[in-house]
Amino acid sequence: IKNSGEHLLGLINDVLDLSKVEAAKIELEHTAFRLDAFLATLDKAFGPRAEEKGVAFRQEIDGDTKTPILADEKRLRQVLFNLIGNAIKFTEQGEVVCRVAMVSRHETEAVFRFGVQDTGIGLSEQARRRIFDAFSQGDGSTTRQYGGTGLGLSISYGIIRDYGGGILFESEPGQYTRAIVNLPAFYSDVCA
Helix, strand or coil: CHHHHCCCCCHHHHHHHHHHHHHCCCCCCCCCCCCCCHHEEEEEHHHHHHHCCCEEEEEEEEEECCCCEEECCHHHHHHHHHHHHHHHHCCCCCEEEEEEEEEEEEEEEEEEEEEEEEECCCCCCCHHHHHCCCCCCCHHHHHHHCCCCCCHHHCCCCCCCHCEEEEEEEEEEECEEEEEEEEEEEECCCCC
């Protein structure tokens, strides 16, 4: 009953978030936080889940993650949880790697690149074209085998768009999928 209730609550929250995305009503809240502490939560959340499947999960971090930034931590978590969760779900063997790098910095603003790559089932070109469509997955067999609603990437796309960032997918069926997200963040004296 508890699992079913949590699943239903998650589905309701996804539908509500999708409605906000479609109405361009996603509210972004910039709060100060340290990226290294944020990334540690990803290890705690996904390390055991990946290990349970026999898949390795690791992070590669390039650049300063100790200086506090101003960004929407909750929405960043939502996007990365979706991307990493999908990567683990669709990977039967091998690894999932989350790469984080600062790609540019100008005075108080920086752009961070978050990459999530897996050695999973991959995506066909046709699936990549509709990957951000609501309620869409690779095909019917993907939904039957792996489950899910097909809302997570649509919601993530809306969040990234409203954030002023960008996302793209690269994939080779049966080999890998790589999601690359660029998001702006701010440095401020308030954070120091």
